[in-house]
Amino acid sequence: MKFQVNRDVLAEAVAFAARMLQSKPTSQILSGMRLVADANSLQISVFDHDVSAQTDLVANVDQSGTALVSGKLLNEIVGRLPNQPVNFEVGENKAVITCGTSKFELAILPIAQYPTLPPVPPVTGTIDGESFIAAIRRVSVASAKDSTRPFQKGIQIKATPTSVMLTAADPNRIARCQVPWLGKDVADETSAVVLTKTMQDIEKSFANLGEVSISIAAEGERGMVAFQAKNRIVTTIVLNIENYPDIDQYFPNNLEESAVINKQDLMDATKRVELVVSESEDTIRYSFETGSVQLESTSSENNATESVEATLTGNPTSLRFKPWLFHDGLSQITSEFVKIEFTKNQRDPSRPGPIIMSSQMSKDAKSPDTYRYLLNPNMLKR
Secondary structure, three states, rough: OOOEOHHHHHHHHHHHHOOOOOOOOOOOOOEEEHHHEOEEEEEEEEOOOOOOEEEEEEEEEEOOEEEEHHHHHHHHHHOOOOOEEEEEEEEOOEEEEEEEOOOEEEEEEOOHOOOOOOOOOOOOOOEEEHHHHHHHHHHHHHOOOOOOOOHHHEEEEEOOOOEEEEEEEEEEEEEEEEEOOOOOOOOOOEEEEEEEEHHHHHHHHHOOOOOOEEEOOOOOOOOOOEEEEEEEEEEEOOOOOOOOOHHHHHHOOOOOOEEEEEEEHHHHHHHHOOOOOOOOOOOEEEEEEEEEEEEEOOOOOOOOEEEEEEEEEEOOOOEEOOOOHHHHHHHHOOOEEEEEEEEEOOHHHHHHHHEEEEOOOOOOOOOOOOOOEEEOOOOOOO
């Protein structure tokens, strides 16, 4: 195998594929990156039986062939090559890379032992890429880092006839965001849960690529979801979750009680009061009153209070929240104002339930933004 390729194009393609490699692969073979050169085209791919990534680029191919080399090492080398054409040639035992005055010899891994790339399922639908990328970023803040419950380690992708709903949850919160399909509606409703880390890798890899096509094949023992944009394809197995919780029940429509607050003012106030929050007193009390919301944190040694203007609809209420969880939700609100809606505890309506944050264009005007962030209050301390 022998080819020449543009250095920047190669570096971008290799970095994309390397991002999908496991940090600790179960075997040396699965740490490899496969290169297939043929007819002035170079295909780069990785696959570890769970996640695959592949991309194609133009190359001047003098000799067709296939080679498997260390993906991590190739990524590190290509990223540091000078800005000159890259020559790649494979002998019996080595792959030789030359670029300007740089020369590297890489060991060849046994290609016969490398798994075959999985077929891509039929496309379910196509969505706007930037909206999809933003939705992944915004909901992933609510995904659990160390939960023992599988569904909390992933992001649910729910395809409805008109849109895709992304949802993530941990024991304290739920975040969700809806993205409409482009073009025709989807006939059937289907869903799958994908590891949050994989979705975050897709977020980084599919930015600025335009439309994204999604394929969901969740049936069978090894369901699969595929994402395609321009010359990039990623496939991933889905988490085996028989009964994903009914999230819709936690987001009732037409809630009667709410507060509308300037987002930045509330975020700044939260950060200031958080400065005196101790490990034992890890919450801030938010008292929603007519005309304002009062923030307070007290401890045996330090305390802080803040007041932020608010437009309250309904009865005054006082709730405690962990400030970093409260801030996570605010940070994903994209409008000038945030609307905080108050729900009732489903088991005991006399007690307060979670709050739901959403974007608000102004004090009186709703936002078309579909992002919702649900946060449970801390009920141990009132």
